[in-house]
Each structure stands twice: as C-alpha cells, then as structure tokens.
Amino acid sequence: MYTVVGSPKTRAFRVVWAMEELGLAYDLVAEPPRGETAAALNPTGKIPCLKVGDATIIDSVAILQYLADKHDALTYPAGTLERAEQDSFTQFICDEIDGALWTAARNKFVNPQEKRVPAIKDILIWEMERSLQALEQRLGEREFLMGDRFTVPDILLTHCAGWMRSSGFPLESDLLRDYVRRNINRDAYKKADATRNPS
Numbered sequence: 001m002y003t004v005v006g007s008p009k010t011r012a013f014r015v016v017w018a019m020e021e022l023g024l025a026y027d028l029v030a031e032p033p034r035g036e037t038a039a040a041l042n043p044t045g046k047i048p049c050l051k052v053g054d055a056t057i058i059d060s061v062a063i064l065q066y067l068a069d070k071h072d073a074l075t076y077p078a079g080t081l082e083r084a085e086q087d088s089f090t091q092f093i094c095d096e097i098d099g100a101l102w103t104a105a106r107n108k109f110v111n112p113q114e115k116r117v118p119a120i121k122d123i124l125i126w127e128m129e130r131s132l133q134a135l136e137q138r139l140g141e142r143e144f145l146m147g148d149r150f151t152v153p154d155i156l157l158t159h160c161a162g163w164m165r166s167s168g169f170p171l172e173s174d175l176l177r178d179y180v181r182r183n184i185n186r187d188a189y190k191k192a193d194a195t196r197n198p199s
C-alpha cells in the first residue's frame with residue numbers, strides 16, 4: 001500500500017493524479033508543507049513524500065517516475081531513445097516552468113518578507129513566454145508531449161498550467177491551451193481533482 005503525504009492543493013496533486021492513472025490503491029495524508037508527517041519523513045519538511053512500506057521517496061518527479069517504471073505505464077522504458085526524449089521534457093518543465101513558478105511563489109509568500117523581490121515576477125513571465133514557445137514548437141500536432149502516449153511530463157506540465165493560472169502567468173498559446181484541456185478531461189484527472197475539495 002502506498003501513502004501519499006501532502007495536500008493535493010500542492011505538487012502532491014501530481015502524485016495523486018499518477019495514482020489514479022495507474023489505478024493504484026493509496027492513502028492520502030493531506031497535510032500542508034512542513035506538517036508533522038512531512039517533517040518526520042523529509043529533512044526539508046517539503047511535500048510531496050511517498051511512503052512505500054518502510055521506505056520514503058521525496059520529490060514529486062522522483063515519485064512519479066518510480067511509480068511509472070514500477071508499474072510499466074506513463075513512461076517509455078529506461079535506455080530507449082524515447083525515454084531520453086521523455087526525460088528531456090521532464091527536465092525542461094522542471095527547469096523552465098516549475099522553476100519560474102516556484103521562484104515567483106518564494107518571492108510572493110514563501111520567503112520571509114525581507115527576502116522577497118516581488119518585481120522579479122515580470123521577468124519570470126517574460127522568460128516563461130519564451131519557454132512556452134519552445135514547448136509549443138515541440139508539441140506541434142502531437143496529442144501528448146510524447147505523441148500518442150500519455151507520460152510523466154504530461155502530468156507535470158498540466159499541473160504547472162493550473163499553477164500558472166492561479167498565480168497570474170498567462171498561457172496565450174491556443175495549442176497549449178487545447179493540450180491542457182485534453183488532459184484535464186481525463187477520468188483520472190477528475191478523480192484526483194475531487195481530492196482537492198473533499199465534501
């Protein structure tokens with residue numbers, strides 16, 4: 001049994017979505033960052049963490065790729081050229097999209113007041129536009145980033161697109177907006193989304 005630690009209103013959503021895509025059973029400890037469980041599992045107190053028996057995996061990307069490899073879905077096999085391309089999408093999204101969003105968050109509310117530079121956001125938006133143009137070019141007419149197979153970086157990019165919307169980063173590309181719409185219409189996304197606001 002897996003235990004996902006972290007509120008699904010954070011990057012833990014990626015893990016919950018992957019669980020639903022893979023049809024896996026899991027418990028969810030919907031704690032905020034630096035909560036009691038996360039602090040015991042991760043020296044930084046960051047979420048998400050995944051408990052697998054007595055072991056713990058920290059970092060959403062490490063967790064997603066572990067689950068994908070283990071359950072042989074949402075990924076191309078290691079050692080293939082397709083996997084190299086898939087990983088290049090994963091790294092690009094971490095560097096250029098997640099990195100910009102996280103820098104904006106740190107300078108808005110994460111860091112102590114005296115360590116924030118709010119003016120950085122305009123630069124991040126400008127940088128993000130260039131990164132999105134590159135992604136748009138790579139996506140082209142493909143259904144998913146890797147073509148017709150939905151993989152780990154699709155979860156990452158779609159999650160980041162929601163984060164962009166909630167933090168005021170524009171997504172002006174029709175191609176990328178259609179791509180995101182396709183992904184949030186997946187049954188697994190909808191099931192995961194329901195965990196954000198349980199009744």
Ligand SMILES: N[C@@H](CCC(=O)N[C@@H](CS)C(=O)NCC(=O)O)C(=O)O
Nearest residue numbers: 010011033045046047048059060061
């Ligand atoms: N690269 C890590 C980032 C984890 C991370 O920064 N998580 C945020 C919540 S989305 C957090 O716990 N922040 C608390 C903090 O930085 O103090 C991942 O993808 O899991």
